[in-house]
Amino acid sequence: MTFLFILIPSIQIFYVATIDALISTFLLGSLYFYLRHRSFINIIGSLFFLFLASFLTFTFVFILPIMIGYELLIRKDFLRSGYIILGMALIYVLISIFFNYNYVNSFMIASALENRYGFLLTSNPLSYFSSRIEGISEIILYFGPFLSLLMVLGLRTQKRIESNLLTIAWLAIFSLLAMLSTGAFRTGETARAALFIYPFLILPVASYIQKSNISLKERNILMYLVFAQTILMQTFGFYYS
Numbered sequence: 001m002t003f004l005f006i007l008i009p010s011i012q013i014f015y016v017a018t019i020d021a022l023i024s025t026f027l028l029g030s031l032y033f034y035l036r037h038r039s040f041i042n043i044i045g046s047l048f049f050l051f052l053a054s055f056l057t058f059t060f061v062f063i064l065p066i067m068i069g070y071e072l073l074i075r076k077d078f079l080r081s082g083y084i085i086l087g088m089a090l091i092y093v094l095i096s097i098f099f100n101y102n103y104v105n106s107f108m109i110a111s112a113l114e115n116r117y118g119f120l121l122t123s124n125p126l127s128y129f130s131s132r133i134e135g136i137s138e139i140i141l142y143f144g145p146f147l148s149l150l151m152v153l154g155l156r157t158q159k160r161i162e163s164n165l166l167t168i169a170w171l172a173i174f175s176l177l178a179m180l181s182t183g184a185f186r187t188g189e190t191a192r193a194a195l196f197i198y199p200f201l202i203l204p205v206a207s208y209i210q211k212s213n214i215s216l217k218e219r220n221i222l223m224y225l226v227f228a229q230t231i232l233m234q235t236f237g238f239y240y241s
Contacts, residue, residue: 050084073171151202
């Protein structure tokens with residue numbers, strides 16, 4: 001599954017060329033420590049990687065609904081996410097005091113620059129709905145039709161199996177849709193700027209392949225098809241970041 005993930009068009013195209021690969025890695029690092037047993041080291045590890053991601057992009061908030069939702073649905077314990085959120089707040093309060101850098105104010109400036117005419121839904125409803133559809137379509141395109149189909153089939157297995165990873169995948173999808181609903185991401189940049197979603201989309205694929213007992217030959221065919229799309233997009237596409 002790791003090798004298949006590397007072959008995904010979005011990963012092949014953007015991982016070696018953009019800082020979004022680091023953002024995706026930091027968010028995964030934060031989630032990795034978060035999902036482990038509760039300890040001081042794991043909380044600090046999760047907080048550390050979350051801070052690194054937050055210093056690269058405001059879209060780091062993508063991971064917060066996943067953490068909170070996981071505790072609400074699985075752990076029934078909000079202490080860990082509470083510690084992490086309070087830790088992030090404390091870090092930026094200290095940065096504001098010692099370095100005179102206001103993170104919230106920077107976010108407001110970035111939001112104003114991104115939405116010069118106000119909330120896109122009210123300022124330009126047609127552009128809002130068309131760009132949301134285009135953004136979702138772009139993510140699917142860069143994920144590929146074969147993996148997208150397996151992802152849908154894998155998500156449907158949630159009804160038949162108990163899987164925390166599938167719950168995380170659902171939470172990630174809902175978190176991204178919530179971000180898109182706010183008007184985030186311009187058309188033509190979603191597959192890059194939302195690169196962090198692809199590790200979560202591969203989880204249902206892994207679940208379906210595991211439960212379906214797909215033969216080695218069929219797995220190889222799947223990898224060939226995914227990589228063929230990657231080659232075509234790399235050969236004939238032009239990408240700007």
